[in-house]
Amino acid sequence: MKLKRNFPTVLLSDISNLKQLFSNSIIEKIIFNGNSYYVKRDDLIHPVFNGNKARKLFFLKDLKIKKIISFGGTQSNMLPVLSFFAEMKNIPFIYCCKPISTFQKEHPEGNYKAALKNTAFKEIPHEDWQETVKDLKAASLDNDGLLINQGGLQKESEKGLKLLAEEIKEWAEKEKIEDLKIFLPSGTGTTALFLQKNLNFDVFTTPCVGDKEYLTKQLLEVEKDLLKHPKILDLDKKYNFGKPYKEFFEIYRDLKSQTRIEFELLYDAKGWIVLEKFRESIGKNILYIHQGGTLGNESMLERYRKLFS
Numbered sequence: 096m097k098l099k100r101n102f103p104t105v106l107l108s109d110i111s112n113l114k115q116l117f118s119n120s121i122i123e124k125i126i127f128n129g130n131s132y133y134v135k136r137d138d139l140i141h142p143v144f145n146g147n148k149a150r151k152l153f154f155l156k157d158l159k160i161k162k163i164i165s166f167g168g169t170q171s172n173m174l175p176v177l178s179f180f181a182e183m184k185n186i187p188f189i190y191c192c193k194p195i196s197t198f199q200k201e202h203p204e205g206n207y208k209a210a211l212k213n214t215a216f217k218e219i220p221h222e223d224w225q226e227t228v229k230d231l232k233a234a235s236l237d238n239d240g241l242l243i244n245q246g247g248l249q250k251e252s253e254k255g256l257k258l259l260a261e262e263i264k265e266w267a268e269k270e271k272i273e274d275l276k277i278f279l280p281s282g283t284g285t286t287a288l289f290l291q292k293n294l295n296f297d298v299f300t301t302p303c304v305g306d307k308e309y310l311t312k313q314l315l316e317v318e319k320d321l322l323k324h325p326k327i328l329d330l331d332k333k334y335n336f337g338k339p340y341k342e343f344f345e346i347y348r349d350l351k352s353q354t355r356i357e358f359e360l361l362y363d364a365k366g367w368i369v370l371e372k373f374r375e376s377i378g379k380n381i382l383y384i385h386q387g388g389t390l391g392n393e394s395m396l397e398r399y400r401k402l403f404s
């Protein structure tokens with residue numbers, strides 16, 4: 096099954112009115128394995144510029160910057176979103192990453208492929224990686240350039256996530272749901288943290304990169320008060336980030352066939368396994384945040400096909 100993507104011709108005016116785009120993110124009621132949930136469709140914001148990455152980059156929209164620099168993996172969900180944003184702004188985008196294999200260059204897929212057109216990849220030798228990241232983080236780039244931290248873990252990200260919180264609040268009031276619980280899977284935890292800071296509803300999350308201690312440590316970098324952190328749930332089984340697991344594919348496939356919604360394979364798959372396990376103790380009105388990122392599914396599905404076909 097090859098996912099077909101038509102890259103949209105989007106006008107700059109489309110993303111200059113981000114609030115308008117955010118209104119594409121509706122809240123739907125779904126039934127999955129016999130239980131009902133609400134889903135906030137941040138994947139519908141825009142075909143490329145969507146999900147929590149779009150929310151995190153909201154603060155950029157009014158800045159007059161001449162280039163964007165970032166770093167991370169070539170299959171990071173942040174990569175195509177940043178690349179697209181730079182393209183719309185007509186500014187260069189430099190992305191530091193570890194060496195890219197010849198095979199990947201000859202067979203580009205997923206997020207890497209989506210970003211190729213407007214990204215200057217700067218390959219850093221493995222042995223220099225740590226040092227480069229340290230330098231990048233420490234560099235006080237002049238007004239012309241802007242550094243976006245890996246995964247958008249930075250306080251400016253709160254601006255767009257606050258809008259997400261407001262949309263949820265408004266909806267809950269309209270629907271008269273007072274005991275709403277929010278659930279979303281975490282990488283850096285930035286999204287879950289800023290949602291919890293801006294909502295009176297309890298926010299639950301699960302770590303997809305590293306364990307509970309690692310996630311707590313990340314959150315403490317931004318918020319010292321543990322009481323303001325989202326509640327972290329986890330499984331006994333440890334999953335390595337980015338690795339394919341049969342149960343991840345199965346829940347992705349079941350979600351797609353039962354709800355017609357394509358969820359993401361790295362974060363949402365684990366998210367839904369955890370949510371199903373803790374569903375009863377969380378509460379009866381659960382809102383799952385779809386954080387976009389499905390462009391990256393293409394390369395993961397290819398790996399699943401090879402492994403389990």
Ligand SMILES: *Cc1c(COP(=O)(O)O)cnc(C)c1O
Nearest residue numbers: 172281282283284285286362388
């Ligand atoms: C980036 C991403 C996350 C992780 O977001 P954090 O704010 O770093 O926790 C979760 N889900 C999807 C689909 C993502 O692309």
